[in-house]
Amino acid sequence: MSPIVIERDGHVAIVRIDRPEKRNALDPEAFCRLADAWTEFAADDRVRAVIITGTGDIAFSAGADLGQVIPLYSGTRKPENEWDHRILADTRILTRGVLKGVAFDKPIIAAVNGLAIGGGCELVLGTDIRIAARHATFGLAEVKRAIMAGGGGTTRMARQLPHAIAMEVLLTGDSITADEALRYGLVNRVVDASDVLDEALRFAARIAQNGPLAVQAIKRTVRESDGIPIDKAFGIEAREGHALSSTRDAVEGPLAFIEKRPANFEGR
Numbered sequence: 001m002s003p004i005v006i007e008r009d010g011h012v013a014i015v016r017i018d019r020p021e022k023r024n025a026l027d028p029e030a031f032c033r034l035a036d037a038w039t040e041f042a043a044d045d046r047v048r049a050v051i052i053t054g055t056g057d058i059a060f061s062a063g064a065d066l067g068q069v070i071p072l073y074s075g076t077r078k079p080e081n082e083w084d085h086r087i088l089a090d091t092r093i094l095t096r097g098v099l100k101g102v103a104f105d106k107p108i109i110a111a112v113n114g115l116a117i118g119g120g121c122e123l124v125l126g127t128d129i130r131i132a133a134r135h136a137t138f139g140l141a142e143v144k145r146a147i148m149a150g151g152g153g154t155t156r157m158a159r160q161l162p163h164a165i166a167m168e169v170l171l172t173g174d175s176i177t178a179d180e181a182l183r184y185g186l187v188n189r190v191v192d193a194s195d196v197l198d199e200a201l202r203f204a205a206r207i208a209q210n211g212p213l214a215v216q217a218i219k220r221t222v223r224e225s226d227g228i229p230i231d232k233a234f235g236i237e238a239r240e241g242h243a244l245s246s247t248r249d250a251v252e253g254p255l256a257f258i259e260k261r262p263a264n265f266e267g268r
Helices: 028-043 066-074 082-089 092-097 119-125 153-160 163-172 178-183 193-208 212-225 230-245 248-258
Strands: 004-009 012-017 049-054 059-061 108-112 115-117 129-133 137-139 189-191
Touching: 004 028, 012 028, 012 193, 028 066, 028 082, 028 092, 049 059, 049 193, 059 108, 059 119, 066 082, 082 092, 108 119, 108 193, 115 119, 119 137, 119 153, 129 178, 129 193, 137 178, 153 163, 178 189, 189 193, 212 230, 212 248, 230 248
Parallel strands: 012 049, 049 108, 059 115, 108 129, 115 137, 129 189
Antiparallel strands: 004 012
């Protein structure tokens, strides 16, 4: 059985981490399949939004399966299959799996159905919209083991939370609750556990109705303009807007509005 299950719902791809007996921890195969999924979805014009979630109601993901990954890199466990060999040959697969260094222009929605710690939290930090169950928790506990979050967590947490709160989370290794995450702006909604995926699907459906090229251009503009001077950011915005203006969808959108009908966006 694959540790990553992929389903399609129209223009929405749903990715589910399926190792509930391990709190959805990511083993080498899971890392590889996640990295492959981002590559696949980026090239698939049918996919306009992606939802990432976990199986069950205990954990979104407890991060890397330390019993599998660490011994492999330390040499105390020999590679046993193609997935082990792949991550040994290309260590970037681990970070790509949790969206570090991935220029992915399609919106990703996290349906956080339980605890998200370590690499699981880093995966959430790499998404665009987050729906959390009321019992969900978020944390980077690596410091308690004398290591640090290396999948983008250290840098993203400091950018996405107020400085003092981010430092508390990073330096103590303690988790925060879903309500705290909502108060700090780390998640968009906190809902009952039974409603997490449905709420994520509602967001994805609304986004998928919009012009896909415009959606991707907006995300790309936000990503590329992050941390640069405002005049250069305006240049990126202008570049993307100009490119959009010559697309078929940019003609279809205003025409559909004038004709009072739903737009038929083709991503062209």
